[in-house]
Amino acid sequence: MSIRVAKTGNEAVAEGMRQINPDVVAAYPITPQTEIVQIFSSFVANGKVDTEFVTVESEHSAMSATVGASSAGARAMTATSANGLALMWEIVYIAASMRLPIVMPVVNRALSGPINIHCDHSDTMGARDAGWVQIFSENAQEAYDNLLQAVRIAEDKNVLLPVMVTMDGFIISHAMEVMHLLEDEKVRKWVGEYVPENPLLDVDNPVTVGPLDLYDWNMEHKRQQAEAMIQAKPVILEVAKDYAKLSGREYGLFEEYMLDDAEIAIVVLGSTAGTAKEVVKALRADGVKAGLLKVRVFRPFPAREIAAALGGKKAIAVMDRSDSFNAVSGPVFAEVRSAMYGVENAPKIVDYIYGIGGRDVTMDHIKSVYDDLAKIVKTGQVERALTYLGIRE
Amino acid sequence: MSVPKDAGWKDVPKAGRILEPGCAAKYETGGWRTYRPVHVPENCINCLLCWVYCPDMSIQVENGRFKGIDYRYCKGCGVCAQVCPGKRGNKALMMLLDEEAQGAEGDTK
Structure with a gap:
């Protein structure tokens, strides 16, 4: 049976990493992720x-060393937040395009500036097109469950892509909640042993990784990468199904x-x-x-499935915890509305x-959103396509 | 790389990985060429300046005389034609559009 404990999100993820027992962890501390690697280093x-x-x-x-370790054939992990993810940027893309199954918890925090250490999704939303699978968590339990599943998703031979597992900074990472851990042995067995595809340390079969790849083949390799993201969707569902057998907790794309x-x-998405x-x-x-529809998997984006779930509704509000600064909407809205294009009886959609x-979002705020939706249904009119919720005018 | 010329995106190793050691020699970089140098023997004085300047060892020499051009690696940079003094102002190497020059004199492919 599973073990009932009181843990913060950071503690839960550190415990998960201990159970996974990766070959290499290369990490640098940044608030609010620091505790994960601090606890793990102990x-x-x-x-x-x-x-x-x-x-x-x-x-x-940190990301460079993780890429190196993963290329060598190690099960490699790191963790970060906000500006740390931004500093990794160059190598984040390289990890994905080199098809390295790295797993990285990201504790969501606002990207500076003005400097801020609290939660929003601007860090991981900025990395949404980096080629990583992105899984969002509502609480510490989900962060732990998603972390364990991420290893199997990343290392699946049809995927071989890095995975970010996110949780909201402080709200999840530092708040203690009652959750269930699985037994160490059960996790180790379920996660299994990593069998790398072309490890550099296999000296009997020498390979070159990351060579120059110009216009003659680069596009084909990018097409392979796109295919891996398409294949990730069924794999995520299979892994979730298998994880439900282990834990009794069920997960979908949303x-x-x-x-x-x-x-x-x-x-x-996330704690809200x-x-x-x-x-x-x-x-x-x-x-x-x-x-309510809570997006768990943002990359690959389950467009068809979300369209099917929202088709026939009268009005939808998309909640974006970051801005795209595109003078139109946040990033989640852009994805959801695009998914709804051409859907019969598509609902009215606002952002x-x-x-x-880290601006607090209360039940009153959320209630006002539903009130707005009810008004849209009643009048058939959308007054504002985009609202900054709780802003001081 | 030893990838068949008609290979598609599903056929090649992931992420551009090279799974065969020492295979650089098989990569025929002459495929990048737009213009190719073509030899005009009657204007050649065998000074071998082309051999000295060629950045890719594509000028073949035998017994101290110009023998031919290895088009498998010649990228058509045109340095050989530039430095060629020729004979009485007529160059012994001229640059022609690759597709128009196929099979021209001096083609050793």
């Missing part, structure tokens, strides 16, 4: 894992909460989904047909940018 020091822990001088080096018969719904579910419950008690720089 596991290394105390001999709880066999990991080679590389203390590097920057995140650029979660539908009271969505089936809903007339109005919001689309949301928890707040919003409470609002949905309250609205349902008042007879309002409110629902809400919220929670920037």
Whole structure:
């Protein structure tokens, strides 16, 4: 049976990393991710894992060392937040295009400036086209569950792509909650042994990785990378199914909460989904047909599935915890509305940018969004396509 | 790389990996060429300046005389034709559009 514990998100993820027992972890501390690698380094020091822990001088080096270790044939991990992810940038793309199954927890934090250490999604949303699988978590339990699944997804022979597992900075990373850990042995067996495809350390079969790749073949290699992301979708679902057998907890590409018969719904990622579910419950008690769709997998983006789930609804609000600064909308809205194009009986869709720089989002805020949706349904008119939720005018 | 010329994106190793050691010699970089040098024997004084300047060892020499051009690696940079003094102002190497020069004199391919 699983072990019931009180853990913060960072502690839960560090425990997950201990159970995975990666060959190499190269990491650099940054708030609010620091605790993950700090706790993990104590596991290394105390001999709880066999990991080679590389203390590097920057995140650029952290990702570079992780890429090197993964190319050598190691199961390699790192973790970061915000500006740390930004400093990794160049190598983040290289990890994906070299098809290295690196797993990286990212604790979501606002990208500077003005300098801010609190939660929003500007860091990982900025990396949405880097070629990584991106899985968002609502709470510490999901962060832990997603981390374990990420290893199997990344290393699947039809995928071989790096995976980011995100959780909201401080809201999840530093808040303690009751959750369930699996037994060490169970996790190790389930995660299995990593069998790399073309490891540099296989000296009997020497290979060159990362060579110059010009216009003669680069496009074909990018096409392969695109295919891997397409193949990731069924693999994510298979891994989730197998994980449900292990843990009893079920996951999909997204979660539908009271969505089936809903007339109005919001689309949301991360911890705010928890707040919003409470609002949905309250609205349902008042007879309002409110629902929620929580995106778990943002890359690959489950466009067809989301379109099917939202088709026939009357009005949808997409919640964006970052801005694209494209003078139109946030990034999640752009994806969701694009998914709905051409769908029969497509609902009216509006965007809400919220929670920037850790700005608190309360049940009242979420309630006001549902109220707006109800008004759109009643009048048939969309007054504002984009709202900055809770902004001081 | 020893990838068949008609290979598609599904056929090649992932991420541009090279799975065969020492295979650089098989990569015929002459495929980049737009213009090719063509030899005009009656204007050649065998000074071998072309051999000295060729950055890719594509000028073949035998017994101290110009023998031919190895088009497998010649990228058509034109240095040989530039430095060629020729005979009485007529160059012994001229640069022609590759597709028009196929099979011209001096083609050893």
